[in-house]
Amino acid sequence: MTLNPRQTALLEEVRSQGFASIDELARKFGVTLQTVRRDVNLLAEAGMLARFHGGVRVEGSTVENIAYRQRQGLNAEGKARIARAVASAVPEGCSLILNIGTTVEEIARELMHHRGLRVITNNLNVASILADNPDCEVIVAGGVLRSRDRGIVGEATVEFISQFKVDIGLIGISGIEADGTLRDYDFREVKVARTIIEHSREVWLAADASKFNRQAMVELAHVSEIDRLFTDEPLKPPFESMLEESGVRCVVAQA
Template sequence: MSLSDRQNRILAFLNQAGGNLTSTELTDAFDVSVQTIRKDLNELSNQGLVQRVHGGITLPRQNRNLSFSNRQVINLDAKRSIAQAVADRLPEGASVFLGIGTTPQQVAQALLGHPGLQVVTNNLNVALTLCRNPNIETLIAGGRIRPADQDVMGEDTTRFLRRFQVNFGIFGIGGLSESGELMDFSLEESHLSRAILDCSDQRVLVADSSKYLRSAPIRTGLLDEVDLFVTDHLPEPVEALLRDKHTEVICTSGNETGESA
């Protein structure tokens, strides 16, 4: 099921508001009836994207990620713009990691017309997408398939990635904390993202604004370990964290680009 434009805006508003909103705030913000907002919130809750509480909604308190199919519909336009910004930066002949998640999948889609790359991935959708371009060499890791996440995981998977040293490591995260911590939902996800961070010349984080303040239990690293952060919206607390760092930021909503320093 796809999300309406208003439902995507509700999710963005919820993240910007720190994870809690009342029904009154939502009806005022979107100038619609209580019944209309209630229908939107029921649909978002049924998909596990929000948690209904008395008088409003909160971000769901999750120790597990949403299914891949549910994540595909969240902020899809934002993910596509992020993906195109990344694809525009990759030179011909580069070697690339593409990690787990729906935004790396969109990066793969944006790379379909690229003249040539070597891509290492454990993301099944990335591999299926890139095999449509014979000029892109795709290497896929072996391991245990996670049906709900549509990827491959495990010690063999992480060990395979650690055999490479690539030009660009492109990865997503489960959540981004207020203090700039990169959060994941499981240890094996964290180990895999850590391998990408450790084995890439340029580390590229792709994360739309719904990841800000999203709850995830495992700390993988810090935002200032990233060389390039591509997002659709940069919350002011995150911008403040990066002011004295050397992380380049591309914000696709305003076509802003520059080094946070």
């Protein structure tokens, strides 16, 4: 699902406050109540916000992610821009680890014409995509298969990835909090992502604008442990200054 500028701004407004009334949003954006209701209904159906009588609030669950099929459609255009920006920065003839996530899968599609890559992944979708690149060696981690998104997790996955040291570890994330904490929902997935960070010479994070100020239960790392952040919208406070102070290079993949 691709949001228009007003819907994106509305989503960010609710996320910054935690909740808002329909009347308040209509006044702020200078549109009718009917227009706001249509926008919030669309965002609620996508799992990005939750409706209550007379208003809307941030989706409350910190323990369960949006369903995989829904995430595939969310902000597809922004994820495609991020994927193109990442792929243009990946040199040919390098080694990478790609983890779980719909943005990471989009990046795999953009690497289809790269040559001389060696990719380690715990994502069967990524492995399936890159298997069609004849000049890319794909190494699939062992472990427990998570059927809902074909991710591979668990102690066996951690152990397998620990054998390697790659040029670039490329990870997705469920949420980036205002203090720079990176969070996700499944502690098993987090342990694998943590291992990827520790076994990569450079760590690249791909996160669209919806991930900022989004809450999740399990702490993965701090943004200061990332070398590059690829996103689809200009950063807002406090993230811009936080990344600058942490020495993180930010690439905004604009249209």
